[in-house]
Structures are given as structure tokens and as C-alpha cells.
Amino acid sequence: MVRGKLVFITGGVRSGKSSFAEYYLMDKQAKRNVYIASGVAVDKEMKERIKRHQEDRKSYPTEWVTIEQPRNLEQIIPKIQKDDGILWDCVTTWLANELYEGQMEKVEQQLYETIDQLLKKTKIVVIVSNEVLDEPVSKYEFTALYQAWIGQIHQKLVSKADHAFEMEYGVSHQWK
Template sequence: MLPKGTLVLGGAASGKSEWAENLLISSGLQLVYLATGRIEDDETNERVAAHKKRRDSRWTTVETPLELGPSLAKLDPSTPVLVDCATMWLSNQMMAEADLEAAQIRLLEALRGCPAPWVMVTNEVGHGIVPDNRLARRFREAQGRLNIALAAEADLAVMVIAGLPQVLKGELP
């Protein structure tokens, strides 16, 4: 049985999305994929296409770049959801010049109210060097705060490194 909330962290290209997908597939249920990314160039288009290729007919994909709450609220309790990913969601919020604190509060409230088990994928951005520009530093700090808040909400937190899961909180189902 899946935990109510799962956070899957990792670096870029660490295998976190694929690991999260496989966790949900193991439930044997129909699944929802909330995609937060926006395709703005060929490279992103290729990455999105690779993600889509992994998903079969068990998945229903909903594109939700900014407001996840309405999509999370209307889920059936028996339909687990993968949100991929919090990093793109945060980036979209910053590009829209949203109030990040208010957006984060809405996201956390939506996860608390979500009737279905949820899995949130996010990037761990705090292991590198201090960025050389103000916007990148602001993003790194906001991502760190968001990850801390998401981990607090999650029953299970897993760091994926080189495709290998390291449990930080809770127990794997």
C-alpha cells in the first residue's frame, strides 16, 4: 500500500522520476501524472518525450504548470498521482513573478487535502556551489525551503542517487 504522501528527491538525471513512476506502477492501479514542465525549446521537448515514452495506458497526463490545487482536489482516492516536478513548478512560479510564500502555502494545503496518495518529484539543488547570480541564488534558497516543507508533509522521503533509492524518512511499501 502506498503512503499518503511521498517525496522523491535527487539531482538532475539521477533517476528520480523513473523511480517514482515505478513506485506508483507497483500499486497496480490507474495513475495520474501531473506535469508541471513547459516545453519551450527542443531540449525540453526531447526530455518530455522520453518521459512520456515510459508511461503506458495506466497513466492519465494532466498539464498543470502553475496551480496544482484544482487537479489534486478532484482526484479519486483510488487513483494515485505523480507530480513531476516541484522544481519546474517553482521555476514557473518565479517566472510568473508569483508570491512564492503564498504559492507554497497553497501547494501544501492542496497536498494535505488531496484524496489520493501523492508522489512529488523534486530536485535537490543544495549540493553544488553557490550560484554566481542573484536569481539563481534566490531559486536555490526557495527550492531548499520548498523541499523542507514537502519533506515535512510526506510520510516517505526518498533520495535517488544513480537510480538507487535511499530512504530518508518512513519505510518503502
């Protein structure tokens, strides 16, 4: 069995990551384009961002299947079909959701196992994440813990990825 391709895309807030990821995935002509959404509409700004992303996907010539999965990413496995294309947006939001539940070592290990299972089943998995490590480590304990986890997860995902991109000002830079 051929392993699916893993693509990691990072960048700052509103750098064009999601649009780049959507077009990248649509170009791969997967059986279905599946959007895994980690965001939870907890405030007005997030509701607007979610709505904007949904409207963007409606404007494309390809149909998207959306799965809302803010936590427990492994629960998507039964919903994924052979040769699907997956876009998971985004790791940083998912991690914030999971951190409140604790047991991060177990959660992190489950993440990698889920990605490996997806790669056995799909044509391509595109993972989007925010770059939050350009700033010094926070003096606040919880924020510093978040920065440590996201840094560790990013490094592991990039090491597993076939390609890694960073977005700045709507322009992609391929690092791997």
C-alpha cells in the first residue's frame, strides 16, 4: 500500500495559509476534499472567521466535506474514505482545545498515530498550523507550556512531512 503524502503549512495569522492549503489540496484531485475544522465559535470574531472559511470553500469548483472536530482527532478515522484528500485546519486551535483536558503526552502520541492512520488511507493530508514561536518564550506558565508543546508538535510533523511550507504575506516559501 502506498502511503499518502503529508504536507505541513505554517505562517502567521492571516498570512494566507488556509487559502494556499485549499488550493494545494484541490490541485491533487483526490476522491473527496475533506476539511477537518478544529475551531469552535466561542466569540464573534471566531464565528466570523469560521463563516468566511465556509464561504470561501463554497466558491471553489470542487465540493468540500466538512467535519467539525475540535478535539479527539482520532474520531475522524471512520469518516474518511480511501483516496480522500484531507485538509486539517488547524493544529494550534486543536492544541488549545486539548490542553484544557490535560494528559498531553497521551494526546500527542494519539495525534501521531492518527496522522499515520490517515496517511495509510488517504491520498494526501495537508496540515495547517499558526506560527507562534517567533516571539520569546512567554513569562506566563500556561502560555510557555503551550509554546513548548506546539514547537515539539511542529518539529515532529515537519520531520514526517513530504513537504513543508511557510506563508508570509500570501506568498509561500517551501522549506522541505
